[in-house]
Amino acid sequence: MIKSYLIILGCNSSLPTKNFHPTSQILYMRNNYFLIDCGEGTQVQLIKAKIKMNKINNIFISHLHGDHYFGIMGILSTYQLLGRKNKLNIYSPKGLKNIIYENLKWSKSKITYPLNFITLKSKKFKKIYKDENVNIYIIPLKHKIYTNGFLFKEKKKLKNLNIKNVKKIKEIKISDYLKIKKGKDFVKKNGEKISNSYLTIKKKNKLLSYAFCSDTSFKPKICKYLKNVDLLYHESTFLHEKKKLAYNRGHSTSIQAAKIAKLANVKKLLLGHYSCRFPNIGKFEKEAKKIFNNSETSKILKIYYI
């Protein structure tokens, strides 16, 4: 099984530069390609990252500031041109559907693949997605408009059968397999209990987690949702010398991002959403490391294994 990983497609904030890539990320987790935010130019970044666009079935939009969603129309149009058939789910605050349909209306275009909008409106930590492998939660952030972070958690996998031992117990039928895979012991008709550990293979099965928190001002309350995550991406729009400006604009500094990482005891912190007023990105890392050593500045198209 491929290990979960994150690819940063863009981590600039809103003002464009020559190499401007506003927020967008691909999280690969247990056979899912989750697209997180979708700034202008995301579809080209996906091509550069060699991600087959059609593998994305779920898009998560943190908030409706343009640098986090202006690329979505391009992606939806491209899917249409490529003849997409599979369903696409878009998790977003209210309004994105209206924006998309306003575009389609005036261009006399249609989306013929199934497009499913899930409107996020809760201001509480809440599960918004589950499949057999992954749970996803929204984390309420503090920004100028309604904004969510996202927490992605791998779920406990079904155990693998020790088929040699299973076969030894004649009473076990195929219809019993799922229960055993889920961890149950098997009880024979005569009452004898066969331990699950005998019937399954022991595997190291660490459950990985990733959290995305952007955009937000410093909000230590979120730490309880971020406890021990393997990788945290937290915005650090400003260096700490601009902490007042950061607060006024609903953003964080690198020191504040590092404090969140430390309080939540995460394994690794990725910084991003840098304001273009700071051309030396290295300073963000330097500042953050003072508080939380395993801090790193996001690099475009780099793969971060979780």
Add this chain to the structure above:
Amino acid sequence: MIKSYLIILGCNSSLPTKNFHPTSQILYMRNNYFLIDCGEGTQVQLIKAKIKMNKINNIFISHLHGDHYFGIMGILSTYQLLGRKNKLNIYSPKGLKNIIYENLKWSKSKITYPLNFITLKSKKFKKIYKDENVNIYIIPLKHKIYTNGFLFKEKKKLKNLNIKNVKKIKEIKISDYLKIKKGKDFVKKNGEKISNSYLTIKKKNKLLSYAFCSDTSFKPKICKYLKNVDLLYHESTFLHEKKKLAYNRGHSTSIQAAKIAKLANVKKLLLGHYSCRFPNIGKFEKEAKKIFNNSETSKILKIYYI
């Protein structure tokens, strides 16, 4: 005076590639920077072309297919962030204003600089813009939705005074200057006529013109509007082997673009809007040259002096 020139910011058609730059161009003409179409990523291309965005006061959108306008929200937002004060005119088919305001509504954003929408709806060749230096006309094209080409024509400039000679005629007042600059002779009180050629400096003053025609299927009727233009950009989405497909999709082939150039007796033809199914762009030029020798494929960020 700087000669008029065109910079191609993007000339791909709608399907993205690694170096995807959908349609957008900057025309510099007599102190104006006209932005023609605005596909996704245009603002970054402007930075790469070293065009100061704030110098653009007029944007022309040919039609509302995404590859011709998905970059406009990014530009408008950036203007807001940069504190733009000067008025921005947007010439576009009906609907773009609605799309823009739908975006602003949900992001709770405001545009505080003057934004003026000029809705294009005529299906006839028509003047839509004039200033003291330039006239601009729409050219009705033939596409899947309502689409205009644009014709940009330099206007006759005011003559420069031969100030030495002017001073010799004591009766001439400053208030007479404009008439003389416009080409009038001066008549003295005693009825003596002073020839305009004596009062002004002879200058070679060729009036340049540029025409943009994209997207369109083959429409020879437009040639009468394109007669003798110095530079024509005409879409050539397909090679001629796909002329049936071109027709069905509302597009042209390289041969058809060249036929238009020849019929209209233009000076130079620029091809563009290539479908990504043809990785060898050189073939477009080769085909077009058979019909019209001064044909060239558009190259990103190249400056074409008119």
